[in-house]
Amino acid sequence: MLDTIDLDQRRQLIERIPCRVRVPDDWQRSLEAEGCAASQANEFRAGMRYRVVRRAVVQLYGSLPAFPRPEGYTGAIVQDFSRHGMGVLYHEQLFPEERLRVLLPSISVEATVIRCRRVAQSCYQLGLVLDRDYRLRELLA
Amino acid sequence: MSDKKLIPISLATLEPSDALAWDLYLLPRDSNQYILYRASNYPITSSDLEKLVASGITRLYISREQRASYQQYLRDNADAWLNNSAVPLPERMETLNQVVTGSLSESFRKKEAVERVVGQSSTFGRQTAAFFAAEPILFEDLVRVLQHDYTTFAHSANVCFYSVLLAKHLGFSGDDLAQIATGALLHDLGKLEIDPRLLVKDNRLTEAETREMQKHPTLGFRRLCRQDDLTAAQLLMVYQHHERLDGGGYPVGLTNDEIHPWAKLCSVVDVFDALTSDRPYRTAIADDIALGIMHRDANTAFDSEMLTCWTRLISTSDAN
Structure with a gap:
C-alpha cells in the first residue's frame, strides 16, 4: 500500500498528518543534536546508532489480538537509526511485538516494536527492530 | 513398604472407581x-470410602x-473434590495448592508449549475462582497451606x-475472578x-543482572x-x-491511571508474597513487617485502596 506511494506523495503525507507527540522541554535539546550517538555502557547495542530527527508517519498493521488498533496513519518523530533498529517518539504506548510501517521522506520501512518507555504524557520512546538491515544512507537520503 | 517410599494423599480426593492406577496403603492407628x-x-x-471415613x-x-499419576488424577477430578463440602476447607485448599503448584512446576520445567500452559492455567484459574467465590476463605487458612519456599511456580500459585482473595474482597465479579486467577498464574512466565x-x-544482583531480571x-x-x-x-x-504509580517501575514507567487495575492488584x-516467602538471599519476613514496608510505598508504588483492603484482610485473619 504505502510502498506504492511515491516520494512526493510521501512527503505530502508526512506534512499533512498531525503529530500528537508532546516532547517535554528537557528533551527538546537532545533532539537538536545530530550525528553518531554515544551508547551508554549498559545498552549492549549491536550496532552504532546515528542520531537524526525526522518527522515521520506511522501505520500500525499487525496489531495483537487483545489490543486491536484503528486503521490509519499517525504522526511520529524518528529519533535515531542503526542498521537494524530505529528509535521513534510516539504519542501513545505500543506493545512489544506490534508491527508497524514507518514512512520517512526517503523510504518506508517495516518494523516490530521490541520496547516502549514512557518519557512523558503523550510521549513514548519506541525501540523498533527493522525487518531487514538498511544502509544508513538509504534511511537518511 | 518403607515410609520413605510412600506419600500421603487425602482420602477426600478419591472418587469411587472401577480401578485406580496405584496401590493404596493404610497406616492403621497405633501402628x-x-x-x-x-x-x-x-x-x-x-x-x-464411607467405611474408611467412619x-x-x-x-x-x-x-x-x-x-x-496421582497429580493427573487430581487434575481430572478437581471439580469433584473441590466441591465436596464434607471435606474440611483447609484440606481442599491444601490439595488445590498441591495440584496447581505441582502442575505449574511440571509445565515450567518441561518448557511446555505456551498454548498448553495457558490452557492449564485457565482451567486452574476457573477452578480457583469458583472455589474462592463459593467458600468464606480466611487469609490465615490460606497462608497455612501455601508453600513459602521460593520457586517461580510456588510463587505463581x-x-x-x-x-x-483480594479481588473478591474488592468486589470483582465471578467472571473477573477466573480471569484474574489465570493472569496471576501466568504473571511471571x-x-x-x-x-x-x-x-x-x-546474594545481591549486580546492575547488569538486575537489568536482565527486569526483562521478565x-x-x-x-x-x-x-x-x-x-x-x-x-x-x-x-x-x-x-x-x-509514580512512574518509577518497569518496563514502561507508566503512572497511576495508565496502569491496569488488575496489574495494580497483582x-x-x-x-x-515475595517478602513473606523464603528467598535464596533472605528468610521470610513476618506479615506485619512486610505490610509496614509496603505501606511506606502506598500511593507511590501501590494503589492505596488495594493495599488497605489487603491489610484489612490479613489483620482480620490475624485477629481471629
Whole structure:
C-alpha cells in the first residue's frame, strides 16, 4: 500500500498528518543534536546508532489480538537509526511485538516494536527492530 | 513398604472407581507399619470410602513414584473434590495448592508449549475462582497451606490465590475472578527465559543482572501476546505488574491511571508474597513487617485502596 506511494506523495503525507507527540522541554535539546550517538555502557547495542530527527508517519498493521488498533496513519518523530533498529517518539504506548510501517521522506520501512518507555504524557520512546538491515544512507537520503 | 517410599494423599480426593492406577496403603492407628489396603486395578466403592471415613481415616498412602499419576488424577477430578463440602476447607485448599503448584512446576520445567500452559492455567484459574467465590476463605487458612519456599511456580500459585482473595474482597465479579486467577498464574512466565542462576542467586544482583531480571515482564508478554484466549487485562497483569504509580517501575514507567487495575492488584500480592516467602538471599519476613514496608510505598508504588483492603484482610485473619 504505502510502498506504492511515491516520494512526493510521501512527503505530502508526512506534512499533512498531525503529530500528537508532546516532547517535554528537557528533551527538546537532545533532539537538536545530530550525528553518531554515544551508547551508554549498559545498552549492549549491536550496532552504532546515528542520531537524526525526522518527522515521520506511522501505520500500525499487525496489531495483537487483545489490543486491536484503528486503521490509519499517525504522526511520529524518528529519533535515531542503526542498521537494524530505529528509535521513534510516539504519542501513545505500543506493545512489544506490534508491527508497524514507518514512512520517512526517503523510504518506508517495516518494523516490530521490541520496547516502549514512557518519557512523558503523550510521549513514548519506541525501540523498533527493522525487518531487514538498511544502509544508513538509504534511511537518511 | 518403607515410609520413605510412600506419600500421603487425602482420602477426600478419591472418587469411587472401577480401578485406580496405584496401590493404596493404610497406616492403621497405633501402628507404624503400612499395610496394603487396595491393590491397583481393583475397584474402590463409595461404601469402601464411607467405611474408611467412619473409622476416622483421612489419609491413604501411595508410592512416591506414582505421584505424577496421582497429580493427573487430581487434575481430572478437581471439580469433584473441590466441591465436596464434607471435606474440611483447609484440606481442599491444601490439595488445590498441591495440584496447581505441582502442575505449574511440571509445565515450567518441561518448557511446555505456551498454548498448553495457558490452557492449564485457565482451567486452574476457573477452578480457583469458583472455589474462592463459593467458600468464606480466611487469609490465615490460606497462608497455612501455601508453600513459602521460593520457586517461580510456588510463587505463581500463591500470587494466584492471593489475587483472587483480594479481588473478591474488592468486589470483582465471578467472571473477573477466573480471569484474574489465570493472569496471576501466568504473571511471571517470562522468568522461564531468565538464566536460572539469577533466579536462585543467594546474594545481591549486580546492575547488569538486575537489568536482565527486569526483562521478565516483557519476555512473558511477548510469549503470550498472540494468544487469542487471553484478554488485554490478563496480558497487562503479565506486562505491568512491576510498574509503580509514580512512574518509577518497569518496563514502561507508566503512572497511576495508565496502569491496569488488575496489574495494580497483582503488584500488591506479588510483593507481599515475595517478602513473606523464603528467598535464596533472605528468610521470610513476618506479615506485619512486610505490610509496614509496603505501606511506606502506598500511593507511590501501590494503589492505596488495594493495599488497605489487603491489610484489612490479613489483620482480620490475624485477629481471629
